[in-house]
Amino acid sequence: MLSNVMEMKRGAGAYVLPELPSEMLPIDEYDEVHVNVSGGADSVATVLVALHDYRIPKEKIKLVHMRVDGDPNSGKRPLFDWPQTDEFLEYLSKALDLPLIVIWDELGLEGRIRERGMFPSSQCRFCTSYLKRDVYAKWVRQFDNIKILLLTGERSEESTERSEKPIFRLHSAHKTRRKNRLVHWLTPIKHMLKTEVRQLCADYGIELHPCYQWVSRCSCKFCIFNTSSEMSRTSQLFPEDWAYLKEMEQELGHTMKSKDGMSHSLSAFIKEDQIAFF
Numbered sequence: 001m002l003s004n005v006m007e008m009k010r011g012a013g014a015y016v017l018p019e020l021p022s023e024m025l026p027i028d029e030y031d032e033v034h035v036n037v038s039g040g041a042d043s044v045a046t047v048l049v050a051l052h053d054y055r056i057p058k059e060k061i062k063l064v065h066m067r068v069d070g071d072p073n074s075g076k077r078p079l080f081d082w083p084q085t086d087e088f089l090e091y092l093s094k095a096l097d098l099p100l101i102v103i104w105d106e107l108g109l110e111g112r113i114r115e116r117g118m119f120p121s122s123q124c125r126f127c128t129s130y131l132k133r134d135v136y137a138k139w140v141r142q143f144d145n146i147k148i149l150l151l152t153g154e155r156s157e158e159s160t161e162r163s164e165k166p167i168f169r170l171h172s173a174h175k176t177r178r179k180n181r182l183v184h185w186l187t188p189i190k191h192m193l194k195t196e197v198r199q200l201c202a203d204y205g206i207e208l209h210p211c212y213q214w215v216s217r218c219s220c221k222f223c224i225f226n227t228s229s230e231m232s233r234t235s236q237l238f239p240e241d242w243a244y245l246k247e248m249e250q251e252l253g254h255t256m257k258s259k260d261g262m263s264h265s266l267s268a269f270i271k272e273d274q275i276a277f278f
């Protein structure tokens with residue numbers, strides 16, 4: 001029965017890059033492979049590709065998660081991370097038998113917003129740079145005499161911006177003059193479609209993060225890119241955090257959203273005065 005189930009799987013290789021970029025080393029020459037995991041289906045699919053298509057030995061793989069709200073033991077309000085994410089990543093780590101590294105920026109996203117006196121936006125996306133990119137780069141700079149392959153789960157289908165990004169890059173933490181550290185960055189599922197990502201997760205029996213019941217992407221619960229209906233749903237799921245976020249808009253004198261160049265409050269964005277609460 002088990003072998004039948006195994007035969008039914010399409011295998012990750014059905015979906016990914018037919019050839020690796022020529023600038024890369026042969027995959028078995030990397031000492032470590034880091035997969036950035038948010039908890040979203042794309043990051044899960046990336047791990048599955050690493051394991052089942054590239055057949056990277058488990059001893060070389062680390063799941064690396066960047067928490068957006070900072071230290072979970074700081075006592076600060078967890079405003080942006082989904083409360084289920086830590087548990088989901090523990091589940092994923094156990095299910096795949098891979099180590100999980102959780103790292104964060106000390107200020108967290110709320111702290112960075114207050115420091116700057118503004119919310120991030122698509123033009124000034126400091127949330128991703130401070131809370132994700134820089135946190136990983138700082139962590140990885142501790143290593144020397146090592147060849148690292150970083151895998152992340154961006155896909156062309158998600159946005160024009162993502163479709164224009166290269167499949168392969170040297171990471172900003174690639175060697176400096178004094179360090180012998182190589183950090184190659186590959187986006188192996190760039191050409192996969194959302195339906196294929198979901199199918200791959202199902203083929204390997206991996207559950208999806210529970211947030212997909214409410215939002216289409218597993219990002220911050222109050223992500224700047226949430227649609228009005230997604231923001232409306234999360235506002236109802238987390239009413240205290242929503243009230244706090246609206247207070248932040250007042251305190252900062254800056255709104256998360258704008259429309260036609262004009263500030264657009266969170267309440268107006270979700271047309272809160274028209275929502276029927278049952």
Ligand code: SF4
Binds near residue numbers: 080120131
């Ligand atoms: S999920 Fe949205 S709000 Fe959170 S870091 Fe990414 S872009 Fe910024």
